[in-house]
């Protein structure tokens with residue numbers, strides 16, 4: 001049986017100042033705490049949404065799948081650039097941070113509630129500051145959604161102390 005766990009996640013090593021995202025920030029007590037890691041050459045995020053994220057009884061609200069894809073995208077791009085820079089989670093180096101430039105989601109099948117969702121990403125570098133993640137979201141073995149996320153290295157203008 002497949003193990004539904006991400007052991008080493010890039011979000012675990014984001015610096016505290018960048019660990020507040022509602023989707024994936026470990027310090028946001030109200031957030032989803034999404035965690036993204038490598039599974040061979042693919043990236044993976046596992047998430048079982050709470051019951052309140054209902055679209056119709058028994059099925060998920062689509063926006064929560066978009067949230068999963070969004071943070072799966074930023075985490076995947078960060079993992080990939082971190083590796084390209086010669087680092088792996090746990091070696092003490094600070095990972096790069098990305099923001100989402102665009103998010104495209106196709107909802108392919110109704111997505112059941114109360115089962116772990118698995119987002120699987122294929123990461124591609126467009127150029128060093130711009131990456132693309134093709135993502136698929138599975139509920140058990142059913143492909144329920146797919147999409148493409150374009151990520152850009154976080155501009156310095158996002159930093160509170162900038163300027």
Ligand SMILES: CCCCCCCCCCCCCC(=O)SCCNC(=O)CCNC(=O)[C@H](O)C(C)(C)COP(=O)(O)OP(=O)(O)OC[C@H]1O[C@@H](n2cnc3c(N)ncnc32)[C@H](O)[C@@H]1OP(=O)(O)O
Pocket residue numbers: 014018019021023024070071074097098099100101102127129130150152154155158
């Ligand atoms: C609030 C988040 C805080 C951050 C925390 C981080 C850590 C936590 C992570 C968790 C976060 C969770 C996730 C979140 O919620 S992240 C929050 C949601 N996202 C944002 O708020 C981003 C808002 N947008 C911007 O700041 C700018 O528009 C960006 C930075 C994206 C581009 O700005 P700008 O355009 O001035 O920069 P550039 O001229 O150097 O262009 C760079 C490249 O990007 C290309 N491009 C631009 N737009 C698009 C587009 N729509 N589709 C495709 N590509 C696009 C552009 O063509 C160029 O490519 P190329 O022509 O060179 O090939």
